[in-house]
Amino acid sequence: MPRVVVLGAGQAGLSAAAHLVRRGLTPGDDLVVLDANDGPGGAWRHRWDDLTLGRAHRVADLPGFPLGEPDPDEPASAVVSRYYGAFEERLGLAVVRPVRVDAVTAEPDGTLAVRAGEHVWATRFLVNATGTWDRPFWPAYPGRDLFAGRQLHTHDFVTAAEFAGRHVVVVGGGTSAVQFLLLLDAAGAATTWVTRRPPNWTDRAFDDAWGRDVEATVSARTSAGLPTLSVVAATGLPLTSDYRHGIESGLLVSAGPLRALTRDGILLADGRAVRADAVLWATGFRPSLGHLAPLGLREPGGGVRLDGVRAVRDPRVFLVGYGASASTLGATRAGREAARGVLAALAEAGEGVRA
Secondary structure, eight states, X not given: OOSEEXXXXXXXXXXXXXXXXXXXXXXXXXXXXXXXXXXXXXXXXXXXXXXXXXXXXXOOOBTTBOOOOOOTTSBXXXXXXXXXXXXXXXXXXXXXXXXXXXXXXXXXXXXXXXXXXXXXXXXXEEEEOOOXXXXXXXXXXXXXXXXXXXXXXXXXXXXXXXXXXXEEEEEOSSHHHHHHHHHHHHTTOEEEEEOSSOOOEEOSOOSHHHHHHHHHHHHHHHHTTOOOOOHHHHHOEEOOHHHHHHHHHTTTOOOOOEEEEOSSEEEETTSOEEEOSEEEEOOOBOOOOGGGGGGOOBOTTSSBOEETXXXXXXXXXXXXSSGGGOSHHHHHHHHHHHHHHHHHHHHHTTOOOOO
């Protein structure tokens, strides 16, 4: 029986696995890593090809394995998938994939059972790093079932080229929405940007100090058992040179809130009607935690209350890539914290692991 099962082989899961291996756990024996994808890369492997490494959010280094200086014009999905794969191979993680976990249950003997179809892994501890990619958020608006054009989510976006010569409404106030607007404009599409509130532009540097401040803000919510907020609510939108130019040109200027969809387009809150061929919902994701429902981790407020990265309602469970650790930088630190927590618990049980 593995002492630890890690669910998810993205930034957070790989970070946790690396620290566990380096402190003495053996992959495939003490430690099992399960992943729902067909190959390495986590959520990055699903990013659209137009998202090059140079346009992507910062990719944080995995523990002791610098990314280096890849070609910034190469698709981020290819760069990160290759990078994660090399890291898995270096550590000999032997990630089991594709495995989509249905449920995690508490067993009478004190173990956790990780269930995926007919397969069951019994374990002492669980490091959950399942992220958000599997749970795209589609907000409810009147007329969504009436619109005759195409509707798609960030989750489904492939390339801006397929929208050349068309009018696309981009819904959402985050970085993905801004990137889509720039890509669509370059591909020859007309766009309208709608946001619930004015875009939250900030000229603060997105450095380590900024990251710590964001994590502190989000941690206050997870410590209270409240649902996590959208990324942009905590980070704001960076005023890069490209974004400043887009604002000056009128491309990155919100038309205001969306009231409803119509057969031919949308209706804005101020009463204006806009014809559209497609609506792109860049409305974010929610944590993918449905498989943990049998453990009863959620608080009345709707979130999972954490002590650091450890679930308060079941201390055998560590959540990384959730809440404050949803960023790549935060995920790396959370993986290390989860590993330390697991190792300390094993040491307390007299299992001879270096904590």
